[in-house]
Amino acid sequence: MKTYKIPVCNGGENIVHDSYFDITNPANGDIVSRIPKMTEGHVDRAVSAATGAMAGTDWAHDGVLRAKVMLQWADKLEENIAPIARQLTLENGKLIGEATYEVSSQVGVIRYNAGLARTVSGRSHSLGRDSFAVVAREPMGVIAVISPWNWPVTLMIRDLAPALAAGNAALVKPASQTAGVSLDVLRLLLEETDIPPGIVHPITGSGRSAGQAMVVHPGIDMIAFTGDCSTGRNIMRDASPTLKKVALELGGKSPMVVCADADLDKAVPTLVSAIFTTTSGQICTAPSRLLVERSIEDELCRRLKEAIATIRIGDGLDRASQMGPLTTRDQYEKVLKFTEMGHREGHLVAGGEPLPEDLPAKGNFVAPVAFANLPNDSSLDREEIFGPVLIIKAFEGDDEAIALANDTEFGLASAVFTENVHRAWRISRAIKAGTVWVNTYNRFYPEVEVGGYKQSGIGRMAGLDGLHEFTQTKFINFDSIPPQG
Numbered sequence: 001m002k003t004y005k006i007p008v009c010n011g012g013e014n015i016v017h018d019s020y021f022d023i024t025n026p027a028n029g030d031i032v033s034r035i036p037k038m039t040e041g042h043v044d045r046a047v048s049a050a051t052g053a054m055a056g057t058d059w060a061h062d063g064v065l066r067a068k069v070m071l072q073w074a075d076k077l078e079e080n081i082a083p084i085a086r087q088l089t090l091e092n093g094k095l096i097g098e099a100t101y102e103v104s105s106q107v108g109v110i111r112y113n114a115g116l117a118r119t120v121s122g123r124s125h126s127l128g129r130d131s132f133a134v135v136a137r138e139p140m141g142v143i144a145v146i147s148p149w150n151w152p153v154t155l156m157i158r159d160l161a162p163a164l165a166a167g168n169a170a171l172v173k174p175a176s177q178t179a180g181v182s183l184d185v186l187r188l189l190l191e192e193t194d195i196p197p198g199i200v201h202p203i204t205g206s207g208r209s210a211g212q213a214m215v216v217h218p219g220i221d222m223i224a225f226t227g228d229c230s231t232g233r234n235i236m237r238d239a240s241p242t243l244k245k246v247a248l249e250l251g252g253k254s255p256m257v258v259c260a261d262a263d264l265d266k267a268v269p270t271l272v273s274a275i276f277t278t279t280s281g282q283i284c285t286a287p288s289r290l291l292v293e294r295s296i297e298d299e300l301c302r303r304l305k306e307a308i309a310t311i312r313i314g315d316g317l318d319r320a321s322q323m324g325p326l327t328t329r330d331q332y333e334k335v336l337k338f339t340e341m342g343h344r345e346g347h348l349v350a351g352g353e354p355l356p357e358d359l360p361a362k363g364n365f366v367a368p369v370a371f372a373n374l375p376n377d378s379s380l381d382r383e384e385i386f387g388p389v390l391i392i393k394a395f396e397g398d399d400e401a402i403a404l405a406n407d408t409e410f411g412l413a414s415a416v417f418t419e420n421v422h423r424a425w426r427i428s429r430a431i432k433a434g435t436v437w438v439n440t441y442n443r444f445y446p447e448v449e450v451g452g453y454k455q456s457g458i459g460r461m462a463g464l465d466g467l468h469e470f471t472q473t474k475f476i477n478f479d480s481i482p483p484q485g
């Protein structure tokens with residue numbers, strides 16, 4: 001068990017804590033981390049320090065300094081991939097291979113944003129012989145970054161790196177379940193780089209107290225939140241009295257459309273990975289609704305059944321495991337509830353095999369399941385479950401595929417599998433979602449914006465638009481008409 005301190009940069013004030021909360025390993029229920037519980041008072045002090053650092057340092061004005069700090073951070077993260085990945089698996093439960101990928105991929109994301117830090121630029125306009133305008137791009141100020149537990153390193157860095165590149169200060173509130181690994185990553189930034197004191201503050205503690213305190217605080221200029229839709233709605237409501245900018249990256253109920261001419265050798269393993277084995281289905285983009293062209297439904301379901309039967313469920317630290325436990329006990333109970341509902345309301349097509357007997361009783365292990373023939377208003381088909389639960393529906397022709405794909409309040413991600421470029425293009429353009437993958441799934445790049453249509457979110461992260469989310473423009477007009485007389 002590791003007891004954490006809140007990291008501070010050189011010259012920063014070391015905070016003494018008298019209250020802690022514990023994180024348990026989802027694979028066996030053991031306590032793995034003890035984390036300082038911060039409250040409203042800590043948030044208040046952090047906001048004052050961040051505001052002071054924005055005014056008293058060159059951070060907001062010096063892209064070269066920001067790039068240097070971020071490159072130092074990336075180098076330190078690269079040197080520490082293995083221990084951080086291990087801590088990630090201990091707290092989240094995900095497979096160690098996935099954890100290693102999660103940490104190592106963020107090195108490139110930080111480096112990409114370090115490059116952007118030197119290119120934050122506005123525009124100028126000549127508006128006539130005597131008038132000239134500059135549109136300057138300036139940081140928002142102090143950002144609250146609030147992130148979830150499913151991809152805690154990725155999603156924290158996805159928001160924090162562009163926020164820093166754009167010249168902001170930040171308070172960073174990681175999900176409680178994965179606060180230890182998040183502090184490990186922040187410690188490298190705060191204690192191993194030349195970042196000016198006061199620019200970044202980790203805030204650990206519950207969302208309802210420490211998180212809420214940031215949302216309502218008048219000294220916070222913007223909230224960058226990734227998490228559940230209901231939390232996003234509460235944040236938007238609670239941020240409104242101070243009219244803060246909010247960027248919300250929320251949940252999904254993403255469709256994967258598999259056409260009759262699709263390459264099933266590619267589609268089936270991609271589906272199995274994206275909804276079952278990657279983070280045990282706890283990924284916002286998970287294709288939880290499979291829409292399959294009726295003529296290949298039987299063949300696809302047969303292959304799916306075979307593939308699910310071979311998934312080895314076990315501790316994420318065991319390299320032989322192919323699917324780990326669910327991250328929290330709440331999530332485990334929710335998935336079991338939806339699985340029972342699936343048996344009651346629909347037909348089990350694949351999965352649902354008994355779990356291996358040697359799994360620890362306190363582990364949050366569940367069997368992957370795929371259901372068909374559900375009533376259209378079933379909450380299994382409507383709500384984000386966030387686990388290895390797949391719903392299957394058959395369609396005939398593009399129009400029905402598009403109608404079914406769009407029959408949801410969410411619009412985060414989607415995919416089309418077909419060898420016909422015309423079908424791929426038509427369906428991709430018609431789906432109302434922020435991402436459409438064609439013959440692939442869950443590919444992310446620092447250069448490319450992601451975000452939600454409909455109730456899956458507001459704003460875009462990553463890419464150039466992701467940087468610009470953390471800036472505001474200022475119009476400065478020069479009137480050069482000479483004084484009269």
Ligand code: NAP
Nearest residue numbers: 148149174175176206207211212227228231249250251284
């Ligand atoms: P969550 O319960 O909404 O929590 C997310 C973060 O918000 C945590 O740090 C949480 O703190 C904090 N929080 C909770 N209540 C708060 C409040 N009233 N004010 C301020 N902060 C508050 O979400 P989760 O269960 O961690 O994550 C799963 C959800 O995230 C799923 O819906 C998934 O789809 C979504 N997600 C979306 C994306 C995307 O890019 N669109 C990516 C990944 C996940 P505590 O941990 O202390 O409660």
